[in-house]
Amino acid sequence: MRFALQEQVFTAGEAMAATGLTRATVLGVCDGLVDAGWLEEVVDGAGVPASKGRPARRYQLREAAGVVVGLDAGESCLTALVADLRGRQLGKRRRNIDSHALGRAGRVAAAQELISRTLSDAGCGASDVLLTVVGVPAPVDSAGLSPAGGEFWQLMNAGFAKALPGAVSIENDANLAAVAEQAQEPSANVATLLSGERFGAGLIVDGRLLRGRQGGAGEMRFLDVFESSPGLGDGGSDGLGALARKWARAEIQSYAGTTSLRELSGDAIQAEDVFQAARGGDPLAADIIGRLGARLARIAVVLSSLLDIERVVIAGGISSAIGPVLEHARRLLPADTGLPLPALVASTLGADAVVQGAVESALIQIRREPLAIFPKAARSGPRTVQEGPAA
Amino acid sequence: MRFALQEQVFTAGEAMAATGLTRATVLGVCDGLVDAGWLEEVVDGAGVPASKGRPARRYQLREAAGVVVGLDAGESCLTALVADLRGRQLGKRRRNIDSHALGRAGRVAAAQELISRTLSDAGCGASDVLLTVVGVPAPVDSAGLSPAGGEFWQLMNAGFAKALPGAVSIENDANLAAVAEQAQEPSANVATLLSGERFGAGLIVDGRLLRGRQGGAGEMRFLDVFESSPGLGDGGSDGLGALARKWARAEIQSYAGTTSLRELSGDAIQAEDVFQAARGGDPLAADIIGRLGARLARIAVVLSSLLDIERVVIAGGISSAIGPVLEHARRLLPADTGLPLPALVASTLGADAVVQGAVESALIQIRREPLAIFPKAARSGPRTVQEGPAA
DNA sequence: GACCTAAATATAAGATCCAAATAAATTCTC
DNA sequence: GAGAATTTATTTGGATCTTATATTTAGGTC
Incomplete structure (x- = not known):
């Protein structure tokens, strides 16, 4: 009863090819969906490529639905x-x-x-x-x-x-x-890390989204156990954006070298400032980028080794600026595992x-x-x- | 076409209750399965509790199949x-x-x-x-x-x-x-750790066994990344049995206190010896048990937090002796997470x-x-x- | 207009299931 | 032991969904 063709105008013949059903069946289902108000028949003959034979009936999703x-x-x-x-x-x-x-x-x-x-x-x-x-x-x-x-x-x-x-x-x-x-790029084994303020992962394994008993699949609390949070006692569940901001604010005073981040008032530093400073060659910012990359690499290793994930997508508002972190993380992935390494990519969907x-x-x-x-x-x-x- | 009742002799009425199908349908399916050779009708009237009404036809799996x-x-x-x-x-x-x-x-x-x-x-x-x-x-x-x-x-x-x-x-x-x-105890979110020589996990999430692209789901290579293997450079993929043996063999000389394990020739020490010595109060063995427990606790935390696993079963040959390790691990599980802790249990199936x-x-x-x-x-x-x- | 073609329709048929009526096999009651 | 009661098996008809096979239709081309 599900129909796969909904993108544009389609004919029964196309639906037959897509579903493997017979013309009679497809037309019956289309009738039902027209009746229910989901589809409407296209009568406007414009844009038809003038084929031989009786013209096909054409359907499309009913916008007014x-x-x-x-x-x-x-x-x-x-x-x-x-x-x-x-x-x-x-x-x-x-x-x-x-x-x-x-x-x-x-x-x-x-x-x-x-x-x-x-x-x-x-x-x-x-x-x-x-x-x-x-x-x-x-x-x-x-x-x-x-x-x-x-x-x-x-x-x-x-x-x-x-x-x-x-x-x-x-x-x-x-x-x-x-x-x-x-939807952007289908893959049966992907993890999507939503990483702005908090870390959370959407896990797709064997083509299915994992949920867990109480919906907790994809929570990242386990980072608390391994990352003993050097310097800060806060949770490993902080996202990359939050960490960049917190680390920068906490370290601009104690940092030994020169850093352009000091020019900003401590409380005003945002994650974006850190990424920008790193692009400008600032050493403290680069150091922070490195640590974020290391963190990401560890996460990627856990996901790929425990779940055989083939692609890790970093999504969320910071995904557009995350490139350098990804590069760093890629270099840190272990090379000697028998299984291929997961691809680390940034989402193109931004915020x-x-x-x-x-x-x-x-x-x-x-x-x-x-x-x-x-x-x-x-x-x-x-x-x-x-x-x-x-x- | 699948039939759920195969344990013992069953009647069409029972199959109706179990499947929700009509008597006519159930009998039709049974006919087909008898024809195919999977079922046979039981004619021996022994053991029938003598009810009123027409006696039900009784079927059972055909052993000779x-x-x-x-x-x-x-x-x-x-x-x-x-x-x-x-x-x-x-x-x-x-x-x-x-x-x-x-x-x-x-x-x-x-x-x-x-x-x-x-x-x-x-x-x-x-x-x-x-x-x-x-x-x-x-x-x-x-x-x-x-x-x-x-x-x-x-x-x-x-x-x-x-x-x-x-x-x-x-x-x-x-x-x-x-x-x-x-099969022993159904649960929609369980991890079964096979932990003798090597670590491997069978992961069931949302009632389905996870496989991953190349079947790598449940591999434990990620332990290599976090456990920097103090003392030994070998893989984090060693099982609990292998670790108990390796640690004991490596430490009987350097250990400062007294330990009954020294009485065994170093190369002869097996995991079972360590567990037995621990039961007898041996301090080195107890220390090893503690470290194994800590390792297990970390694994349990990752599984429960990343996959919302509710039960972790330790299976394999050592499962019968693993009790003390489990007790230790339970004490190390963090108490402050919002989600319930996973139950740590030993398999009853042994080897x-x-x-x-x-x-x-x-x-x-x-x-x-x-x-x-x-x-x-x-x-x-x-x-x-x-x-x-x-x- | 004759002819071709691809699609739409119509029709028949099979498979699967349910619901209801009917038949059968047994126990219970008198 | 006859008949009622009961439980199941069997049959029948029908609804639904699907395929398969004509048959019709709406366009093209010559």
Whole structure:
């Protein structure tokens, strides 16, 4: 009942090739999907390459069926993205927030408002939304819930399900980033490291996203055990961006050599400053880059050796500046293992990886079970009263 | 087409309850399986609890359909197990080998001979074997092959497929141990550590066994990176048994205190001696136990934090003596994580975990697709000549 | 217009399953 | 032992999904 062809206008013949089904069956399914409101027949004859034989009937996704919403509900930033059923962006908005000041209800309200505005930008309303997928920086189990013990996790997974438009599904942010990367370049064994403020990984092994009992797969707490955090007592779960900032701020005074980073006020140094200084040849910054690379290399080794991961993607806001760290990490990968080394690459999605993955995930869910969702203004929605054997 | 009820005699009513299908459907399937030779109807009325109504037809697995063979093809030891379709052991043999002296062909020949003898013990022959599952200490991909680069792996995965009776499937040994443990106590997120000479893990996440691109999931090479092997330069991939032995042998001279282990000739010390000395209160042995526990705790932390594993099972020959190491490791698990700690338990299968898992895996494959395999002396095997439209 | 072609339709048939009616085999009751 | 009650087996019809095989249709080309 799933149809793989949804990108553009398609004919029954193409669907037959893609699904292996017979023409009669394909047309039957298309009929059903037209009835349900998911597809519409294209009557406009423009652009047909004038072939021999009877012209094929052509179908396309019915745009009016609705839109999907992706929401990256980070700790300090919300991003909403409205897209049509082909994944084309119709609107996007970003807004900084202070989650700890807002609390759970405040996060939900801020998300509601941001989505509402983004929908306006896109020229549609809440009733057009078929499915909203939310990414949160917390483990999320298959029911959309986070472990009861974690206060931070409960704040992040703030109970969006009832408040957002359309059906709502909640997912871990790194998992969504992995979905986005998987859509960009399919691979059966990838890890996507979401590495800005916190470290989190979306793990795809044997073509499937790992979740774990409570959604904890991909958490990076294990770094705490091995990295005895020289200098700082904080968690190994800090992302590369956070580490670059913290290390720089902590070391500009004690560092023996000269460093351009001192010119900045200590509290003002951001991760981006460190990367930029390193590009300019600053020795302290280069040292920090080296340590970040070493850290990344260790993570890559664990992922590749324990899970046979073939590609490690660094995603998140810092992915555009992460190049030098990757180069350093590549040099540190052990060369003598029997298995090929994982490729270390930077995401091309930048800060939008999570929200793009959210949209992609929504589209995947809809494609998988279109008949479980009612498109807007379906020609025959929930069945009207039937004459029948209800006596 | 799969049937879940195969343990004992069962009725259509029971199968209906188990599968949710209709009586008519269940009986139809049973008919087909009787035809194919997998089931037989029980006519002996003994043991029927004398109920009201028409007596149910009762079916059971047809023992004569064949047997399965499990083979643990370790580096220094082969174990073969012949079992019937209910998993009951019909014969078992173990034999020590020197793989490096035998080479690939020698390993295959030794396996052939061992299986042949075990089949004799069980009162059957090679033609009775439906499926042989082989566990090897090497990564194995879904095609049964090991990475081309690894010389040791190629020696272990010695090309058994063409030489052993029945259909043959090759699997990683730790993965098979995981299957065996899973059969003992089902759980969706378990790691089974096969830890005698070498470390290897069978990882079950979200109810599925992880494989990885080249079958490398569960390899423990990452330990090399973190454990800088104090004292010994050897690989972190050594199992707990190997480490206990190596550490004891290396330290009996340099150890400052008194230790009963000195009474043994250095080259004669085995892992079992260390565990026994520790039970007797020997300080060096206790120290080694402590270090093994610390190592195990670190592994457990990685598995639980990265994969949200809820249970870590220690399997293999040393599992019976591993208790004190587990106790030590449990005390070292961090207490402050938001997620529950993994349970550390010893396997109850001892040295038979892999071979038991091989048999279990064979039975699972047969249950999943009975009609893909022809049972022996099927009443209607490969279809005989049909009158048909073959003109 | 005759002819060709590829697709759409129509029709029949098989497979799979369920639901309901019918038949069979047994125990229980009188 | 006859008949009721009970439980299961068997049969029948139908719904659904799919394939296979005509047959029709909507365009081209000559």
